[in-house]
Amino acid sequence: MVVQQRRLMLSTGTTIDGVYAVAGSPAGTAVGIWEVFGRTCVDITDLNPPPSPDEVFRYFQTLPLPTLATRQQPPGxxxxxxxxxxxxxxxxxxDFTLDIRGFTVEITATAESFTWHTGDGTDLTTTDPGAPYPHQTITHDYAAGTYTASLTTTWSxxxxxxxxxDVAVPGTTTTEGAPVTFAVVEARAVLTDPYD
Known part of the structure; x- marks a missing residue:
């Protein structure tokens, strides 16, 4: 980095160090040539440091993360x-690739936990997304009624x-899946005449 200076005309008709300029020059007119005032080395990475974890987290919160749909069995x-x-x-x-201030930032988002809002006031939090029958891992018993269940996914x-x-993103964000509504009915045994 090179720092230069140049004299300026004062209202008295001279510069601060007494150098005369062209007669009639208004105050503020540049006088003479640029002179080197100082010379030093500057690490330009200090002027544009790589994105910090907190800066990346702000971008992480705005990523178009997958919105996981809630599925239930039996259907209906x-x-x-x-x-x-x-x-x-x-x-x-x-995976996402972003340009942050000229730096290429690669982010890998992973679903960390799943919170199932069952619709009857119970929340179930798991670390796996569950599976359909016969390998189910997430189940819930209901009384008779109509319920709306939904899923909140937490991403790290x-x-x-x-x-x-790789560096950990210092925080998590969430997505909300579309809810699903279903009825839970009570089955009643009915005797029938086998000869009818």
Missing amino acids: NALVGLPVVFYADGPTGQ GTFRVDGSA
């Missing part, structure tokens, strides 16, 4: 005494700047 109506099976439908990880992430080592 369910029966009292028969647990309803829940599972998520969609990707649980996604890692990032690297210009191919550096």
